[in-house]
Amino acid sequence: MNAVVFAYHNVGVRCLKTLLARGMQVQLVVTHPDSPSETLWFDRVADVAAEAGIPVAYVDEAVDEALIDRVVAAAPDYLFSFYFRRMLPARLLAAARIAALNMHGSLLPKYRGRVPVNWAVLHGETETGATLHVMQAKPDAGDIVAQQAVPILPDDTAKDVFDKVSVAAEIALWRVLPQLLRGEVPRQPNDLSAGSYFGGRKPEDGRIDWAQPAQTVYNLIRAVAPPYPGAFFDHRGHRFIVARARIASAVLAARIEDKSAIGLHLIDGQLLGRAGDGGAIHILELWDADQPGVALSPRQISELVTQP
Structure with a gap:
């Protein structure tokens, strides 16, 4: 099985390493250039890809047609998005022969949308996690493929919880990858009526x-x-x-x-x-x-x- 991976941040690093450890053939990694205006406290996906000899492409704003053409031509079995910061257009999602899957930092359907870890801490939640789900045009709305919960302790900061969620993402992906490598995508309904959606924070x-x-x-x-x-x-x-x-x-x-x-x-x-x-x-x-x-x-x- 082979894949094209769109990834950024620590979740992107851990999940890319997990794919490689399980034997997924990654044809291309797409990531973001580092912003000089942002505090870079996280690891770089591009470094992991370079060490593994995987070609890297960069996207700052929207995914352009040339990159979509490149992915379509690669005809990947899977397309993965691991904390990539841009929505992927429908034509790109359709390029995956088996499935296009995204890792989200909450227990879907709760906390769909932006910065889910920060929102969970802000609302005093005692648990959150990571969810691998099928990508659709609507964000965080596709079927659930795998989940892993983690606790939020009373004095945990968002950084503490994000570190736990990064590990939860790795565990969820690790557990389901044997099925994905056989071409099997387990699915559970993602009941949006039972969840919540939050936007970005300023x-x-x-x-x-x-x-x-x-x-x-x-x-x-x-x-x-x-x-x-x-x-x-x-x-x-x-x-x-x-x-x-x-x-x-x-x-x-x-x-x-x-x-x-x-x-x-x-x-x-x-x-x-x-x-x-x-x-x-x-x-x-x-x-x-x-x-x-x-x-x-x-x-x-x-x-x-x-x-x-």
């Missing part, structure tokens, strides 16, 4: 509203914690990013004297953000938005809170 969506309950604020912080852009708030005309935090204990939250004031409080050198429900976030690392990656010192934090 950096502005990371703004903290201290009037929200503490758990809601904490879920936002976890969902966009670095290497994602980070949850932020503005204080005295300046922007700050909460890089690390956790829910404050009830004992610590109760030590905030001004029970009417939401936002920043300093308790024995510990920075708290009081939320609308009386709970508090214990801020363990705070960045100046003008110097991301550099934690504010205790002196700077003290000045931030105590100066008028």
Whole structure:
């Protein structure tokens, strides 16, 4: 069996390696050029392909007709999409002799659409996973081929969960590949009425509203914690990013004297953000938005809170 693989990011790396380990003949790998405006905290699919001697093509925006012609001429048994960032047109999907399959970072039909791991953390889910499914023109709507669940622990950030989902994708693909290599594609209905769909997120969506309950604020912080852009708030005309935090204990939250004031409080050198429900976030690392990656010192934090 042979395949053309569209892939990017860590899921793309792990799944490409899994295909090769199982003996799938990969004719071509299509990936994205690295963006200079993006923090590249993940591995490169192009490096894996180069080491394996597989030709590589790059797509920045839409897949062009020349590339589609190239894939059609290759007549692959399978077409795989592993965290590729562009929708694949119908003519391209039809080029696969057996099936065109996509790996999605959720337990479909839940969290169809963009950045599913971040949305799952934001909504306080306790479980997510990876799903290999048949590709259709409608995103994340085709039959389910394989799934693997992973837990989301109370203090997991989106990066923690994404790392688990990357392994889940590898496991799901590894388990089903013997069937795929025999030309068999197991299918289960993907009941969209029982699921959910979410779009992409913008950096502005990371703004903290201290009037929200503490758990809601904490879920936002976890969902966009670095290497994602980070949850932020503005204080005295300046922007700050909460890089690390956790829910404050009830004992610590109760030590905030001004029970009417939401936002920043300093308790024995510990920075708290009081939320609308009386709970508090214990801020363990705070960045100046003008110097991301550099934690504010205790002196700077003290000045931030105590100066008028």
